[in-house]
Amino acid sequence: MSRLIVVSNRVASITEGKSSAGGLVVGVLDALRGMGGIWLGWNGEIETDPVQPPLTHSEKNIDFITVALTQREYDQYYRGFSNGVLWPTFHYRIDLSRYIRRDYSGYRAVNRRFAQILTSSIASDDIIWVHDYHLIPFGQACRSLGIKNKIGFFLHIPFPSPSVLRTIPSHQELVESMCAYDLVGFQTQSDVQAFIDYTTRHLGAIHIGDTVRLGDRSIKVGAYPIGIQPEQIRTLSKESRHSKPLDALREGLQHRKLIVSVDRLDYSKGLIERFDAFECLLESSPQHRGKVTLVQIAPPSRQDVQGYRQIRRQLESTAGRINGKWTELSWTPIRYMNRSYERTLLMSFFRVSQVGLVTPLRDGMNLVAKEYVASQPAEDPGVLVLSEFAGAAAEMHEGALMVNPYDVQGMADSLDRALNMPLEERKQRYEHLMGILKKNNLSVWRDRFLNDLGS
Ligand SMILES: O=P(O)(O)OC[C@H]1O[C@H](O[C@H]2O[C@H](CO)[C@@H](O)[C@H](O)[C@H]2O)[C@H](O)[C@@H](O)[C@@H]1O
Numbered sequence: 001m002s003r004l005i006v007v008s009n010r011v012a013s014i015t016e017g018k019s020s021a022g023g024l025v026v027g028v029l030d031a032l033r034g035m036g037g038i039w040l041g042w043n044g045e046i047e048t049d050p051v052q053p054p055l056t057h058s059e060k061n062i063d064f065i066t067v068a069l070t071q072r073e074y075d076q077y078y079r080g081f082s083n084g085v086l087w088p089t090f091h092y093r094i095d096l097s098r099y100i101r102r103d104y105s106g107y108r109a110v111n112r113r114f115a116q117i118l119t120s121s122i123a124s125d126d127i128i129w130v131h132d133y134h135l136i137p138f139g140q141a142c143r144s145l146g147i148k149n150k151i152g153f154f155l156h157i158p159f160p161s162p163s164v165l166r167t168i169p170s171h172q173e174l175v176e177s178m179c180a181y182d183l184v185g186f187q188t189q190s191d192v193q194a195f196i197d198y199t200t201r202h203l204g205a206i207h208i209g210d211t212v213r214l215g216d217r218s219i220k221v222g223a224y225p226i227g228i229q230p231e232q233i234r235t236l237s238k239e240s241r242h243s244k245p246l247d248a249l250r251e252g253l254q255h256r257k258l259i260v261s262v263d264r265l266d267y268s269k270g271l272i273e274r275f276d277a278f279e280c281l282l283e284s285s286p287q288h289r290g291k292v293t294l295v296q297i298a299p300p301s302r303q304d305v306q307g308y309r310q311i312r313r314q315l316e317s318t319a320g321r322i323n324g325k326w327t328e329l330s331w332t333p334i335r336y337m338n339r340s341y342e343r344t345l346l347m348s349f350f351r352v353s354q355v356g357l358v359t360p361l362r363d364g365m366n367l368v369a370k371e372y373v374a375s376q377p378a379e380d381p382g383v384l385v386l387s388e389f390a391g392a393a394a395e396m397h398e399g400a401l402m403v404n405p406y407d408v409q410g411m412a413d414s415l416d417r418a419l420n421m422p423l424e425e426r427k428q429r430y431e432h433l434m435g436i437l438k439k440n441n442l443s444v445w446r447d448r449f450l451n452d453l454g455s
């Protein structure tokens, strides 16, 4: 049987119970656990010495091959081009993008290095599944080393419209390199369409059915929205019901209603607009004052990348201003926490809340939206308030209360509606959403992608 080789920038530690913030790691780990294989990627370490050989170890049915980055590789590949250019541009924040030619060269060099490492572990019938924007040219690097295996690429973040993508000076080379894959998968149909638009308009590719033809290459393209394991999340959500942190949360709330939000501290997540919307709710619906608390969990992320420190400062000052204005002796409106929690605990927080507030300005998928619903008690479910710009909106728009995160008053109105929603309507929405989550769970995502890659 052919083996699965997963290649991604971030590699999870499989240690049970260890928290890992970030949807890619959570999703890929669950997918690999199911079938075993190899996982190649960065181990999160930065070496001061020149390039170190890769480290290997096995845990359960997964063999890990991990690589430390040198400081220069980290600066150019991860901090520079991946998170200083690709991330902001693909999330439509071209104002935050800082293109430096040297970083782009470093980005390509790390992709070549990872491909080189793979050559010593690969068998001819292995299937290679490459993940995310850090590794766009990885497939091409493999091809130039003579690797002929099936290679699929899945982009976890949005693919921008051609006019936005073209702001990256090396856009053409980048997208051409995506054509070295046999299958290119995206989170939503609009991402697929944007890729087809670019390749047909700017590369002269031909689009026929589910393939794009460029020269002698034929690349399958499709939408593969990443899912979760709803039953597993449901079980997790009940596991910590007697834990100290949950007791502390309950005690602090004093029977008030709870709105909960969980995001990496990233400018794409719409945190400032969300805090403004919560304040707008307090202003426009006085009956909620003193009766509802917003808990925002926001673990710091990529703090050495430009744009992230600034959003952190802005959020601290927004939360401080709102709390300064509205706090009473027995009530703090926003509880803002810059730390990560284990998923088990997060799911239990979701379970005791009345509203899950997920309002990114752009997001590839947003697994938190799905986890929120799966954590709810069927007999008294909370309401998901969801941004139309999250990838999850394509599947969840009928069951969630949809909002435009740029419309602060609109979000406040939806919060008011969610907080007052009758039980019957909440149950109907929940049942509908759970049906979708079960139908397109994480195994379906993995199997659909791998079947299409293998066929
Ligand atoms: O590895 P980091 O730089 O610390 O960042 C964490 C991860 O963030 C992004 O996650 C994305 O994948 C999710 C699952 O498909 C999706 O729901 C979410 O919308 C995306 O933003 C990033 O794409 C990963 O590569 C990072 O590891």
Ligand SMILES: O=c1ccn([C@@H]2O[C@H](COP(=O)(O)OP(=O)(O)O)[C@@H](O)[C@H]2O)c(=O)[nH]1
Residues within 6 Å of the ligand: 019, 020, 021, 022, 023, 024, 026, 262, 263, 264, 297, 299, 339, 340, 341, 342, 343, 346, 365, 366, 367, 368, 369, 371
């Ligand atoms: O303190 C935290 C915050 C987040 N997460 C997990 O990290 C993932 C975040 O994925 P999402 O797709 O929502 O966004 P991303 O961070 O990948 O952009 C979800 O599975 C969360 O449950 C976690 O385990 N602990």
